[in-house]
Each structure stands twice: as structure tokens, then as C-alpha cells.
Amino acid sequence: MWDGYSTREASEFVGLPESAIRGCVRAGFVTPDEDHVPLRLAFRDLRVLQMVKSLVSEGVPLRRARQQLSALKRRLPEIGSLAELTLAAHGGHVVVREQQRAWRADTGQMVLSYAANDRWGEVHPIPLRIEAPGPEPVGGLTADDWFERAVALEEVDPEAAVKAYERALDLRRDAGEIWINLGRLHAESGRSTEAARCFREALAIEPADATALYNLGVVAQDEGRDGEAIELYRRALRIEPTLAEAHYNLATLFDRGGDTRAAIRHINEYRKLTRTR
Numbered sequence: 001m002w003d004g005y006s007t008r009e010a011s012e013f014v015g016l017p018e019s020a021i022r023g024c025v026r027a028g029f030v031t032p033d034e035d036h037v038p039l040r041l042a043f044r045d046l047r048v049l050q051m052v053k054s055l056v057s058e059g060v061p062l063r064r065a066r067q068q069l070s071a072l073k074r075r076l077p078e079i080g081s082l083a084e085l086t087l088a089a090h091g092g093h094v095v096v097r098e099q100q101r102a103w104r105a106d107t108g109q110m111v112l113s114y115a116a117n118d119r120w121g122e123v124h125p126i127p128l129r130i131e132a133p134g135p136e137p138v139g140g141l142t143a144d145d146w147f148e149r150a151v152a153l154e155e156v157d158p159e160a161a162v163k164a165y166e167r168a169l170d171l172r173r174d175a176g177e178i179w180i181n182l183g184r185l186h187a188e189s190g191r192s193t194e195a196a197r198c199f200r201e202a203l204a205i206e207p208a209d210a211t212a213l214y215n216l217g218v219v220a221q222d223e224g225r226d227g228e229a230i231e232l233y234r235r236a237l238r239i240e241p242t243l244a245e246a247h248y249n250l251a252t253l254f255d256r257g258g259d260t261r262a263a264i265r266h267i268n269e270y271r272k273l274t275r276t277r
Contacts, residue, residue, distance in 0.1 A: 005042075005045075006041075014053050015053055018222050020062060022248065028070050061158050062188045063154070064092070072106065086098070088102065092156065094106070095111050150164035165182040179205070210239040217230075233249055248270040
């Protein structure tokens with residue numbers, strides 16, 4: 001009996017990495033049936049994930065899309081699924097379209113101009129005036145200066161943030177946090193090889209960095225190297241037992257491999273750790 005899509009099947013169908021799909025579930029706006037261990041995705045969930053994919057394609061950074069759609073779900077608790085709404089991209093943000101008006105998904109603020117689109121639910125870019133970015137600072141900046149600039153740029157211009165992190169690393173190669181942040185941006189942009197290299201650099205600096213181990217596990221899982229991912233998640237949990245996302249991902253992997261008992265154990269740990277968030 002068909003019981004929904006796995007995260008791997010959804011990834012192949014929608015074109016988002018498995019890690020992005022799991023992030024959408026954790027953000028609370030993709031709401032599969034919790035009776036399944038691990039969670040299975042219905043067609044309505046795929047519809048929402050298709051919207052996320054379209055938003056990212058139209059210039060909304062993945063992390064921002066997740067944050068704003070999560071806020072939208074909280075604003076509209078009566079909505080069974082965000083697939084019931086019509087979404088659009090506006091200046092790097094998510095807006096909701098309703099007949100002749102549109103409003104920001106995260107704040108509810110009205111957007112005065114938007115592009116109408118007859119195709120239900122499909123994202124359409126909205127013409128707007130973009131201010132030219134300020135000149136890139138040059139000379140005399142420290143690695144910390146470039147790091148702070150990169151962090152500030154992540155939400156507005158991820159590619160500029162990548163360059164800023166790289167400038168920081170030119171000045172300080174032994175900063176594990178910079179490698180991890182740079183790797184995360186590469187991973188969110190689908191550059192798995194570059195992401196893995198960054199996480200390995202971080203581990204070379206600090207072999208007991210649970211975040212780097214977890215992130216390297218995510219890359220391995222997205223590329224179908226399940227055994228390697230399991231070992232990396234286990235290593236991360238030995239260092240940081242409260243890393244809830246590692247438990248969730250292990251539940252997914254063990255379920256896929258037919259180890260139901262291990263899958264249930266890890267999904268229960270995940271639920272216990274996230275219950276108080």
C-alpha cells in the first residue's frame with residue numbers, strides 16, 4: 001500500500017537536496033503525517049516543496065524562504081497546507097498574492113506593486129528597483145572584519161557572502177567557523193564538492209567539531225552515501241548528544257535501510273529534543 005514519498009523520492013521529484021527538504025519539515029510548513037517513522041510526504045507536501053524550489057530559482061535565498069514560509073504558517077494556522085496559497089518572489093522575499101493585492105509572507109506588510117500571473121501557485125519575478133550595492137571595502141580589513149561582513153551579507157547576497165568568507169580565509173586559514181559557514185553556503189547552493197572540502201578543512205583544524213561532522217554527513221546523505229552519513233552523524237552525536245537534526249537524519253537512513261527499531265529510537269530522540277524548542 002502506497003504511504004507517501006520518502007525524502008529521497010521527493011528530492012528527485014522536486015529538485016531540492018534532501019537536506020533542504022528535511023529543513024522545510026523541521027521549519028514546520030511542510031507537514032507530513034507524524035504517524036510514520038520517519039515522516040512520509042504527501043502530494044500536498046511536494047506541491048509546497050515545488051513552491052520553495054521556484055522561490056529559490058527566482059532569487060529568494062533558501063534559508064530566508066524557509067524562515068518566511070515558517071512565519072507564514074504561524075500567521076495562518078487555519079491553513080491546512082501552504083499549497084492552498086499563491087506565492088511570488090519580490091525583491092528576494094516571499095509574498096502572498098490574493099486577487100489584486102500582495103503582502104509579505106513574514107510580516108503581513110502590503111506590497112504595492114506585483115506581477116500578476118494566471119498560473120496558480122507559480123512564482124513570478126516582480127520588477128523592482130534594486131539599489132546598487134555599496135563599494136566593497138578594501139585594504140586594512142582583518143579576517144574578523146571580512147567574517148562579520150560575510151555574516152551580514154548571507155541574507156541579502158549569498159554569493160557576495162561567499163566571496164567575503166573567502167577573503168577572511170585568505171587572512172586566517174585556521175578559523176574553523178569560517179570554513180563551516182562557507183561550506184554551508186556552498187551546500188545551500190548545490191555545490192556539494194566545495195561544501196565537503198570546507199567541512200573537511202574545519203575538521204582538520206578541530207577534529208571534534210560536531211557541526212562540521214554533521215554537515216559533512218548531510219553532504220554524504222544528499223549524495224546517496226548512506227553508510228558514510230550514518231558514521232558521520234554518530235560521530236557528531238558522540239560529541240554533541242543533543243544535536244536533534246542528526247537523530248532525525250539517522251531515523252531517515254535507518255528506515256531506508258530497513259532497521260525499524262533504530263529508526264524509531266532516533267525519531268523519538270529527535271522529538272524529545274525538539275519538544276521544548
